[in-house]
Amino acid sequence: MHKIALYSIGKKDAKYYEMIYEDLIKNAKKYATIKMENIFNKKINQAQKQQARQIYTQVLMPYLQDYTIALDPKGEELDSFAFAKVFEKYDKLSFFIGGAYGFEEDFLHKCDKVVSLSKLTMSHKVAKIVLLEQIFRALSIIHKHPYHK
Template structure:
């Protein structure tokens, strides 16, 4: 199985990098994980214009990543699910892409292209924290599917 995280984010070193690396290593028993951070100049410019312009720039930047994979978008208005429901999203898929938007979220047009729209909760968190939570849930989901005791 392949899992790709695609996010609107500047590529920069983070204190969370060792955590990401550890979680990806844990997941590697179940799937190959890639992490793509995208922040083109169009997004930088759009941020100076408006939230709507920013959303359009995110859609443009991410639209090339939508393919035959099962696409899951993280969005504040998405469905809040528990870890068992999350594990069902992983079950029987060959390729999954998770999308993390920019500061202004996603356009409805982008959301309509998603196979699932989920929320990590009602609290607001930085993209760096959201990525860590997402990776942990991916590992937890695979643990649930394989009856590994980690999820208990």
Template sequence: MEISVYSIAKNKDGFGIEEYIKMAQKYAKIEDVILFNNKIAKAQSISKDESLRCYDEIYASRISGFCIGLDERGKLFDSQEFAKLLDSKAKISFFIGGAYGLSSEFKSKMDMIISLSSLTLAHKVAKLVLYEQIFRGLCINAGHPYHK
């Protein structure tokens, strides 16, 4: 199984994400892809619409496998349901939007839109929660006692 997490950020997030990636490697190949360039930086200073267009452009070539977009208005899952979402898929791609989220057009290309919480989360916190839930879901599917 391959899992790719795509995010738009100025720098590597840290926040303990590397630990979850390392622990999850025994169950799946995990790829953390952080995208940012001068075009995005400029677009974010111009407008929301221009930013969303740039996000779409940079993400378009990365759509592969079962694609999941993160959005605060997406479907909420508990950990057991999230584990089922991961089960029996060869490749999953998660997309985390930039400062303005993901465009409606890009979200329409996703197989599913999910929410990690009803709360609004900072980008780094959302990414950490996603990685923890990926690890937890893989453990549930493998019968590992991490999830109690």
């Protein structure tokens, strides 16, 4: 059973996003436990670009455990099968979605892997949906469930 954590910089998401997240997490429940946490504070809200990125690093550092994957547009682009190989190697994974200004290079270097979901910029809400769907797809691939086809 995989243990997956997803950390994102942002305020609490609207109920309709939460319903989509819950549905995707429910699909994966047979293969993994997935916990999600939004991290936001007044300092982040008031900060400019460089300062905000530093604050993202500070608030996310305590969560750098297990096998860590930051999502960043400059990261490695993987197809679903390459993404699934990560799940074959590691049972405990932590994913990080940055705030509006992305991550500091220092934070990215502290992560085990940096992955791009797309060259397109997307809100953290949409990134979570795409990530959760790809997590379920990866788990389906490694457990030979027909969903990934």
